[in-house]
Amino acid sequence: MVRREFLGVMGATLATSFANADEVISNDVWLRDDQKASFVSVIKKLNNIEKIVGYGKYNLLPFDEALKIAKNHPKMEAFTKAELAYIEEVFYADPIIYGFHGKRVCDSLTTAINEKDVIKISNTGHYLFRGHSHDSLNRIIKDVGNSLVLTSGVRSIVKQLSLHLEKIQSENGNITIACRSLVPPAYSYHSNGDFDVGKKGWGHQNFTANFARTEEFWSLQKLPYISMRYTIGNSDGVRFEPWHVKIV
Numbered sequence: 098m099v100r101r102e103f104l105g106v107m108g109a110t111l112a113t114s115f116a117n118a119d120e121v122i123s124n125d126v127w128l129r130d131d132q133k134a135s136f137v138s139v140i141k142k143l144n145n146i147e148k149i150v151g152y153g154k155y156n157l158l159p160f161d162e163a164l165k166i167a168k169n170h171p172k173m174e175a176f177t178k179a180e181l182a183y184i185e186e187v188f189y190a191d192p193i194i195y196g197f198h199g200k201r202v203c204d205s206l207t208t209a210i211n212e213k214d215v216i217k218i219s220n221t222g223h224y225l226f227r228g229h230s231h232d233s234l235n236r237i238i239k240d241v242g243n244s245l246v247l248t249s250g251v252r253s254i255v256k257q258l259s260l261h262l263e264k265i266q267s268e269n270g271n272i273t274i275a276c277r278s279l280v281p282p283a284y285s286y287h288s289n290g291d292f293d294v295g296k297k298g299w300g301h302q303n304f305t306a307n308f309a310r311t312e313e314f315w316s317l318q319k320l321p322y323i324s325m326r327y328t329i330g331n332s333d334g335v336r337f338e339p340w341h342v343k344i345v
């Protein structure tokens with residue numbers, strides 16, 4: 098509860114300073130009122146689809162397949178026109194308006210991952226592309242040790258869409274802040290080779306800057322054959338992600 102009290106004091110201090118400022122300028126982009134209904138119902142439908150196909154398979158699920166499940170499953174309803182229009186807007190909008198400057202890595206909402214191109218990594222629920230990604234993980238684990246694990250591998254557009262929308266939700270509708278950690282679905286390098294690693298048993302901590310304090314991270318840094326995608330102050334506008342391994 099100490100932390101809560103600390104934040105309480107911080108909040109009060111911020112509120113006072115805002116009250117004293119003539120104007121609070123923020124360029125952050127927020128979820129619009131006209132998007133809210135579709136936003137909520139799309140998240141709900143995607144959650145149901147994930148439950149139906151299972152956590153592992155959801156990482157690979159193509160968009161067309163997700164639509165079919167919603168349409169045909171007895172406990173679901175097809176995506177509405179408004180929901181589809183919202184999803185398209187999320188996919189095709191240029192995220193530069195959210196302060197994200199990364200490259201688009203996927204052109205079409207219906208781009209699918211070929212299951213023959215990926216391999217399931219046991220005990221993780223995740224997949225990696227065969228070849229360079231998979232070989233790199235094996236080499237990393239050999240060099241760093243078994244305490245290093247894969248925490249996120251290949252992500253389909255549907256999976257990244259879910260993660261992105263859930264992040265907007267947890268940021269109370271602030272799309273700009275959400276994009277600093279979970280980029281829109283056409284912009285994730287998880288769709289073509291990058292992956293995340295962490296310390297075994299560390300759970301959510303692996304996705305915080307604390308990962309940079311682990312021995313695993315320091316061993317990782319010494320490896321000449323890999324690099325970090327999102328370094329401190331990266332030009333994409335993404336937060337520091339010491340766990341995200343750049344492959345492509």
Ligand SMILES: [Zn+2]
Pocket residue numbers: 249287292293340341342
């Ligand atoms: Zn990542």
